[in-house]
Amino acid sequence: MLTSPLAASGSAIAVPDRPDQHVVTPALAPRGIERLHRIRGDLRLGLPVILQDGGDSVLVALVETVTDARYGAMTALGQPELVLTRRRAEALGALPPIQGDTLRLRVPAGADLAWLAAVAGQAGPDAPTGGASLPILQAGTALHRAAIEIAKTVQVVPAVLAVPLAGRDGGAVAALGLTAMALAEITGALDEARSQTRVSSARLPMDASAAGRVHVFRPDDGGAEHYAIEIGTPDLSGPVTVRLHSACFTGDVLGSLKCDCGPQLRGAMAAMAAGPGGVLLYLNQEGRGIGLANKMRAYALQDAGLDTVEANHWLGFEDDQRDFRIGAQILRRMGIGQVRLMTNNPAKVASLGAQGIEVVERVPLRVGRTAQNAHYLATKAAKSGHLL
Numbered sequence: 001m002l003t004s005p006l007a008a009s010g011s012a013i014a015v016p017d018r019p020d021q022h023v024v025t026p027a028l029a030p031r032g033i034e035r036l037h038r039i040r041g042d043l044r045l046g047l048p049v050i051l052q053d054g055g056d057s058v059l060v061a062l063v064e065t066v067t068d069a070r071y072g073a074m075t076a077l078g079q080p081e082l083v084l085t086r087r088r089a090e091a092l093g094a095l096p097p098i099q100g101d102t103l104r105l106r107v108p109a110g111a112d113l114a115w116l117a118a119v120a121g122q123a124g125p126d127a128p129t130g131g132a133s134l135p136i137l138q139a140g141t142a143l144h145r146a147a148i149e150i151a152k153t154v155q156v157v158p159a160v161l162a163v164p165l166a167g168r169d170g171g172a173v174a175a176l177g178l179t180a181m182a183l184a185e186i187t188g189a190l191d192e193a194r195s196q197t198r199v200s201s202a203r204l205p206m207d208a209s210a211a212g213r214v215h216v217f218r219p220d221d222g223g224a225e226h227y228a229i230e231i232g233t234p235d236l237s238g239p240v241t242v243r244l245h246s247a248c249f250t251g252d253v254l255g256s257l258k259c260d261c262g263p264q265l266r267g268a269m270a271a272m273a274a275g276p277g278g279v280l281l282y283l284n285q286e287g288r289g290i291g292l293a294n295k296m297r298a299y300a301l302q303d304a305g306l307d308t309v310e311a312n313h314w315l316g317f318e319d320d321q322r323d324f325r326i327g328a329q330i331l332r333r334m335g336i337g338q339v340r341l342m343t344n345n346p347a348k349v350a351s352l353g354a355q356g357i358e359v360v361e362r363v364p365l366r367v368g369r370t371a372q373n374a375h376y377l378a379t380k381a382a383k384s385g386h387l388l
């Protein structure tokens with residue numbers, strides 16, 4: 001039997017007997033959610049991956065990250081297709097009478113990555129795309145839809161390059177070391193409730209309140225960490241004043257005048273400090289979940305005349321790509337079941353309610369309204385249901 005040095009020195013930590021025969025147990029194998037995170041990492045790096053559904057296999061890569069060399073190698077395997085969201089096809093004015101939330105285009109011979117980027121919307125409003133004459137073939141399959149979902153979660157423009165793999169090519173491509181995943185496993189992992197684990201906490205005196213604590217939560221799907229900040233010393237057993245704040249680098253850090261995020265953040269903290277305390281959830285869902293790079297693309301589009309919702313659609317996203325279930329998960333982990341929610345967004349109230357967190361009151365948060373953000377706030381009220 002092996003004893004640990006700690007056990008030998010009198011500690012209670014014991015090391016189990018090592019079996020005579022080594023056994024490889026399935027517990028070592030990656031779970032679906034972990035394999036999905038590998039796929040996300042590969043795609044984000046610019047590596048193609050193999051997605052399989054029964055006998056069908058498709059080699060996919062992201063338009064935004066694939067290199068010329070890999071695009072060339074994919075094209076050598078078969079006719080490449082470009083998969084776009086319906087939102088993007090609508091923005092291109094290229095929508096044929098086809099149902100489905102993803103659409104496939106045949107990539108014309110000789111089309112380079114610059115063409116793909118322009119059609120994907122990544123290259124800005126002035127890049128020529130071909131508009132209504134684009135060769136849209138048909139609706140995407142479940143495999144194409146899964147690839148688009150994954151692209152959205154890695155916060156690149158949701159446009160996917162796809163090459164169907166003939167039977168014998170699949171094995172040869174997999175042998176190169178590319179990651180493969182089956183559709184059923186992907187959809188299971190996409191639907192699986194993400195669990196959040198508190199990994200560290202510490203006291204933090206702040207301008208708003210000398211008493212405070214920061215808790216860092218790490219999701220088990222390999223995604224971004226989120227933070228819960230106690231302002232003052234709230235009683236977590238009763239209804240707690242809570243704010244779900246989505247990261248806004250431009251508003252929170254740079255003091256942008258284009259939105260109301262910075263004043264909302266500081267206003268919520270001040271109100272919590274003035275009352276019996278509260279909990280601010282700082283969720284790393286920058287740009288309503290599309291990420292900072294896409295938010296800056298959306299800002300450039302807004303400078304070209306689109307509003308905040310139209311700009312998201314133009315890039316192929318929905319109005320709001322956030323997942324507020326994360327907030328409910330963290331609140332549950334903290335033992336909070338009832339909240340007074342500081343928000344103007346009814347979707348946050350509904351989402352917490354659906355996740356079993358009782359919203360006993362919605363507290364409006366009307367601060368930071370300026371001439372520069374009046375149009376933005378009016379658009380959110382008119383199109384996304386925000387309460388003014």
Ligand SMILES: Nc1nc2c(ncn2[C@@H]2O[C@H](COP(=O)(O)OP(=O)(O)OP(=O)(O)O)[C@@H](O)[C@H]2O)c(=O)[nH]1
Binds near residue numbers: 259287308312342365
């Ligand atoms: N895509 C996109 N995101 C934006 C834009 N302006 C601000 N944001 C993001 O919008 C989010 C605003 O977050 P919140 O203030 O928590 O949410 P809200 O939906 O406005 O709801 P309440 O503030 O609670 O009423 C942040 O993630 C910002 O980064 C924009 O023009 N486009």
Ligand SMILES: [Zn+2]
Binds near residue numbers: 248250251259262
């Ligand atoms: Zn903002």
